[in-house]
Amino acid sequence: MADLKPFEPENNLEIKTKSIEQTLLPLVKQISTLVNVRDRGVISERNLRVVARVGQAVNLAVERFVTVGETIGDGNSEIKLDMYEACKEAREAGAGIEKLCEMEECLTERGAVVRAARALLASVTRVLLLADIVVVKQLLLAKDKVTRSLGRLENVTNFTEFVKAFSQFGAEMVELAHLTGDRQNDTKDERRRAQMQAARQVLERSTMMLLVSSKTCLRHPECHSARENRDTVFCQMRRAMDLIHYVVKDGVLDPNEISCSEEWEANRTIHGALQRLEGLVQTALLAAHCQEGLTEALETIIERAQDFTDSANTSHEHRERILEYIQLAKIKLDALLNSECAIDGTSPSDETERTVEFLLNNLRDLRRQLQETAFMQAGELENVIRQGSAALDGLKNLALGADLDRLEVFGDRFAEHTDHILEICKLVRHMAPYDSLQVTAKYIEINVKVYAPQVLSAANTLAIYPTSKIAKENLEVFIDMWQALAADVTSVTKEIIDVCKGKDLKHVYMSLPRPGKHGTTSKPVKASKLDSEEQAKIAKSGLEMKMMTNEMEAEADKWRQDDNDIVKRAKNMSTMAFSMYQFTKGEGTLKTTQDLFTQAEYFAEEANRLYKVARQFSYQVPAGSHKMELLESLSGVPTHVQQLQFTVKDPTVGKTATFTKVDLVIHETKSLMNIISKVVTNCFVCCNKYNIDLRGICVGNRGISGGDDDGSCGGTGGGGDGKLGTAGASDPSI
Structure with a gap:
């Protein structure tokens, strides 16, 4: 991991995370009370007592705050000295505030209070930024662990090694997903948030491709195209983690290092280039140094416009208009640069001002034409x-x-x-x-x-x-x-x-009820709009469940016997869990929250059936440590099945309550999936160690659409294909 650079408090107090901003709010409010007391105009004993109490409260809060800061410093040697220094400054500033508030002059000499308050805010902000470095360190360590696991996965030579490495990778990916999700949600800068979201999406979507492409490569090691698939997935995941590293470091470290690249990146679009030229044109008459960039800015626009004019799908009429607007801009810009005010620095004439106005209007027309061209192609x-x-x-x-x-x-x-x-x-x-x-x-x-x-x-x-x-x-x-x-x-x-076209940028979460009828939903429901915190919460839970699904499939694939009930039911549960994960992304066959709850019921039922098959199997396992481990893992299944069933049947009213229920259902499904994965693993170990044939072990089913209702072995169970079943009740024996 890249070393964290020394913190420079006097030069690096920009707050880039919402959590730091929110932590400072109570202190800001208290300090505002102190600073604004004088504006009330009346100096009274009551006001003096109020100010004194507020000063004491501020100092007490600061003392508690810096105690936590010093504890953080004790556990992180790289920031300990800076943290202790910042805490010392904050403690002194807090004591100074309290002392000032005890003086009668504090109501008339507001300047002293303001200076003390400013020093207090600066020192507290330094403490928070130093603590944030620890958060960054934790995230980068999690990222490095995933990177190392990727390296191990890339170098495995057999399927057994791969399953073991992938299991560890999955757990580390879940941790990274939690930390990056929190960081994304906490970041104030929209560009950084979008970059983090892009990186997280690549990692999430690549997990399944990593699993399957690696299995393909292991099965067909001589195939060049299979290896190309796998290597590409590994490469993209590493690039995504590099992007996470880049975004996270920008939160607290060296913002100047990336300022130039960020400006360059913004100008890569013609929208950014047009904005830059418009700004330069408006200031060129006032500032001579701005004139130097005008020609360069127009050349950038011409270069970007080639993406439009060179496109085979751009109509001849649109191409001609774009070139015409660019030519007019060149003519008017030359006129502006050759005007007297540009050459001699004199005040602009009426003609020069008209040239500027014409040029700005021309750039706006060019922007509209480019939009029309792009949006016409978007229609295709x-x-x-x-x-x-x-x-x-x-x-x-x-x-x-x-x-x-x-x-x-x-x-x-x-x-x-x-x-x-x-x-x-x-x-x-x-x-x-x-x-x-x-x-x-x-x-x-x-x-x-x-x-x-x-x-x-x-x-x-x-x-x-x-x-x-x-x-x-x-x-x-x-x-x-x-x-x-x-x-x-x-x-x-x-x-x-x-x-x-003038509409606000909106973030609409489409995974909860959406328009249209589906399943048990009797009337259309409007799309639910969730804030970013809710979206991040359910997205992380969904990813955790997806990772459990991948682990379950990896465990099931280890079995040589495909025609046994344990494998079939494990795969059924994996399929159902994957459809529930897709719901959290607004994809798949589950369209409404009711569909999700119904699928969760069938998931619990399938777990019930797998539990009974595994219990039957356990009777054939000889006494010993392996049987004890199997029975121990089995003992947790009934509790989790019941908990999921209770959660599904719990009635809710309103958007907030429904979201809470969705989150709980996903969480309980994930927990049950984790237990079932352990059961399948223990069954596999016992089966291989004692050479037990599972093909004769089955438990009759009932009440599941598309399943084996006649009691024979196998079947898909409720919703085994990722769709909803139609009926069924949990076995009371569980």
Whole structure:
């Protein structure tokens, strides 16, 4: 991990996190009371007593505060000296405030109170910023652990090693997801928040691809395209963690290091370049040094505009208008630079002011034309994505048929559609007015560019091994990734267009009830809008459950016998849990909260059935430590099943209560999944050690749609395909 650099309190008091801001608010309010008492105009005994009490309260609060700060310093040697110094200053400032408030002159000599208050706020802010360095250190350590786990995963040579390494990786990823989610939610800067969100999304979406592509590579180690898939996923995950490192360090360290690159990045869009030129034009008449950048700013606009004029999908009429506006801007800018006020520094003439006004109007017209061009192409996005999806269907069928010649033709067709999507995304990103939208669109564009070729590589792998189940699954997860990215392009495009048309930038969370009927929902429900804290909370819980799902699948894949009830029911539960995870992202077949609750009921029922099968199996295991471990893990299942059932059946009214219930259901499902994963692991250990045949062990089912209601072994259970079942009650024996 990169070392944290020494803290320079006098030069680095910018607050970039909401938590520090919120922590300071009570102190700010108390100090405001002290500073503003004089404005009341009456000096009385009562006011003096009030001021004295407030001064005492401030000093007491500061004393408690610095005690915590010193404790933090004791546990972190790299900031201990700075922390003790800041705490000493805060303690002295707090004592000074109390002493001033005990003096009668404090109501008339407000300057002394203001100076003391300023010193107190500065010292307390230093303490908070130093404590934040510890938070940053914790996050970077978690990131480094994931990086090391990735290295171990990349170098495994057999499936047993991979399962062990992936299990550890999953636990570390959950910790990193928690910390980065909290940091993202705490960061004030919208650009930084968007960058963190982009990095977290890559890590989250890449987890399944990492699992499947690694399994494919282990199954077919001689296949170049399979290794290319896996290496690309590893590379993207490392880039995402580098981005997390970059964002986190900017929170407390060396903001000057990235100022130049941030300005350059903003000017990469034509919107930013136009803004810069407009600002320079408006100040050029007042400041001679601003005139030097005018020509450079216009050249930047001309360069960015080539993305529009060089596009094969830009109409001839639009291309001509863009070039015409640029030519007019060049003429008027030359006139402005050759005017007397620009050359001699004299006051601008009426003609010069008219030139400036014309130039600014021309730039606004250019902006409107560029928007019209970008948005007209965006209108084709839905059709282009549909054609790309059709090409993907063809690719999959040809790969299954091992038709390599036609596969190349369809691959070229798919690449053309992807290039068109990338071009639309680039043009729309150029017009994004907010940093957060520019960042989001930029990383979506990068991911489409990276992962689209990997779909073709995965198709080639399947064409070489058309009967390989893991090669087929590998292609499917890369297709899923492409489709998710295509949906991201659609979403960010719509948001940018809406903002450009005057609508506010809104963050609407679509995972709770959405318009339309579905499942047991009897009438349309409006999309719920959650604040960022609620979104981060449910997103982290969903990711944890997804990681549990991956671990469960890894455990189930270790079994050589596919036709046993434990494996089948574990996979059923994994599928249902994955559909619930998709719900937290606004995806999948579960559309409303009621659908989620119904799915959770069937999940609990499937856990009940797996529990009974595992109990039957335990009777065949000889007495010993392995049997004790199995029975110990089994003992936790009934409690978690009942807890999930109670949570699902708990009635709620209102948006807040419903969200709380959703969060609890996800949490309880995750806990139950964790217990079941341990049960499956212990069953596998006992099965191998004592050579027990599981194929004869089964427990009859009842009340599950699509399941094995006749009592035979196997089946999918309720919602085993990720959809909802229709009926069923938990077995009372549990």
